[in-house]
Amino acid sequence: MTKNNDNRIILPEPTIRRLPWYLSYVRMLDNLHVEYVSSTQISKELNVQSSQIAKDLSFLNIRGKTRIGYEVRSLVSELEDFLGFNQHHDAVVIGTGSLGTALMQDHGLEHYGLNIVAGFDVRDEVIGQELGGVPVYAISELEPWMREHDVPIAILTVPVERAQEVADLAIASGVTALWNFTPYRIKAPESVVIANTSIYAHLAIIYNRMQGKTN
Amino acid sequence: MTKNNDNRIILPEPTIRRLPWYLSYVRMLDNLHVEYVSSTQISKELNVQSSQIAKDLSFLNIRGKTRIGYEVRSLVSELEDFLGFNQHHDAVVIGTGSLGTALMQDHGLEHYGLNIVAGFDVRDEVIGQELGGVPVYAISELEPWMREHDVPIAILTVPVERAQEVADLAIASGVTALWNFTPYRIKAPESVVIANTSIYAHLAIIYNRMQGKTN
Numbered sequence: 001m002t003k004n005n006d007n008r009i010i011l012p013e014p015t016i017r018r019l020p021w022y023l024s025y026v027r028m029l030d031n032l033h034v035e036y037v038s039s040t041q042i043s044k045e046l047n048v049q050s051s052q053i054a055k056d057l058s059f060l061n062i063r064g065k066t067r068i069g070y071e072v073r074s075l076v077s078e079l080e081d082f083l084g085f086n087q088h089h090d091a092v093v094i095g096t097g098s099l100g101t102a103l104m105q106d107h108g109l110e111h112y113g114l115n116i117v118a119g120f121d122v123r124d125e126v127i128g129q130e131l132g133g134v135p136v137y138a139i140s141e142l143e144p145w146m147r148e149h150d151v152p153i154a155i156l157t158v159p160v161e162r163a164q165e166v167a168d169l170a171i172a173s174g175v176t177a178l179w180n181f182t183p184y185r186i187k188a189p190e191s192v193v194i195a196n197t198s199i200y201a202h203l204a205i206i207y208n209r210m211q212g213k214t215n
Numbered sequence: 216m217t218k219n220n221d222n223r224i225i226l227p228e229p230t231i232r233r234l235p236w237y238l239s240y241v242r243m244l245d246n247l248h249v250e251y252v253s254s255t256q257i258s259k260e261l262n263v264q265s266s267q268i269a270k271d272l273s274f275l276n277i278r279g280k281t282r283i284g285y286e287v288r289s290l291v292s293e294l295e296d297f298l299g300f301n302q303h304h305d306a307v308v309i310g311t312g313s314l315g316t317a318l319m320q321d322h323g324l325e326h327y328g329l330n331i332v333a334g335f336d337v338r339d340e341v342i343g344q345e346l347g348g349v350p351v352y353a354i355s356e357l358e359p360w361m362r363e364h365d366v367p368i369a370i371l372t373v374p375v376e377r378a379q380e381v382a383d384l385a386i387a388s389g390v391t392a393l394w395n396f397t398p399y400r401i402k403a404p405e406s407v408v409i410a411n412t413s414i415y416a417h418l419a420i421i422y423n424r425m426q427g428k429t430n
Binding site for chain 1: 225226228231232234235236238239240242243246261262263298299300302304312313314316317320321324327328329347367368375376391392394397398399400402408410412413414415416417418419420421422423424425426
């Protein structure tokens with residue numbers, strides 16, 4: 001665990017990956033009006049060691065009570081706060097093909113604090129249109145548009161051979177985080193946050209593990 | 216590295232995650248008619264240590280030549296073979312909402328060996344329709360349909376609160392791999408391959424890293 005100079009906690013990635021599992025489980029419990037949950041119960045349900053769960057949750061401002069466990073409602077809101085899902089984070093989608101469009105239409109993302117405010121593309125047939133209620137502009141408009149709208153996140157859903165140049169353009173336009181859906185490994189200054197959602201790498205993992213199990 | 220009893224190689228996950236980066240880079244070189252590439256060049260381009268690259272590529276049936284490097288065309292086809300992207304892997308999509316539909320319409324996935332042959336849903340307005348040329352059936356049809364079509368992979372793009380029951384149904388229907396796009400941690404027998412593409416976990420990582428850098 002490291003803290004930056006504002007004392008905000010930079011969590012290890014494996015912990016951040018587990019917290020949304022806990023959240024989706026306790027949200028379901030909350031919907032079922034369950035009031036308390038123990039780390040043992042979460043452990044059984046999610047197949048994570050209960051000592052690991054207690055450690056992960058120790059980063060939050062919440063303590064379990066002996067024999068009763070965690071209050072479900074508080075756990076939901078603490079996890080949402082901590083993960084940033086309760087705040088609005090504006091984002092643009094660059095590349096409004098099928099995946100980009102799906103993200104623009106996926107209102108589920110709003111429940112995770114992501115607010116997609118514009119799309120950018122090179123194709124005349126989508127420029128000037130709306131997708132999922134979000135306007136699409138020409139990519140040549142990105143830099144001037146960003147000067148008027150201070151949007152921190154760019155979602156990259158362009159063809160792989162355009163990934164680096166579009167990333168460079170987004171960074172030059174003032175974006176501070178890139179969510180990269182292409183299989184290309186983008187180079188960027190240290191100050192830029194990059195998250196890679198490597199759909200194709202996951203396919204490779206599935207194929208490789210299937211071979212191991214079935215041949 | 217472990218081998219199963221058929222001597223097939225089960226690669227460590229970090230290696231499998233890097234191989235598609237190499238592939239997307241050498242595919243671009245191949246499109247530009249570049250004939251040879253060194254691990255040093257790949258290293259600079261992708262920001263991976265060249266010793267790591269040499270080690271990762273040593274799993275493949277290809278050797279670099281001193282001073283010349285790897286033949287680009289051979290590297291492309293060896294990587295595609297090795298990753299399983301050259302073979303057809305049939306899959307069904309369960310949950311044809313915006314993400315499920317995007318995957319059915321994304322012909323990019325075919326270039327990675329994934330062949331989506333059917334979709335399943337509970338909503339009357341999509342059952343009996345086609346999405347991206349792929350037929351959609353009622354989820355109640357999954358088990359009988361699978362008895363006639365031997366499809367190994369199910370892609371789960373259902374709402375999170377349905378994730379486990381749909382996974383159980385897919386496994387009972389004979390699926391051997393689940394590609395889980397929900398934030399729920401699915402429980403399954405050891406013999407079932409599970410890959411989690413946790414879109415929301417990646418959002419949490421972006422938010423957390425942005426806090427660390429900008430506040």
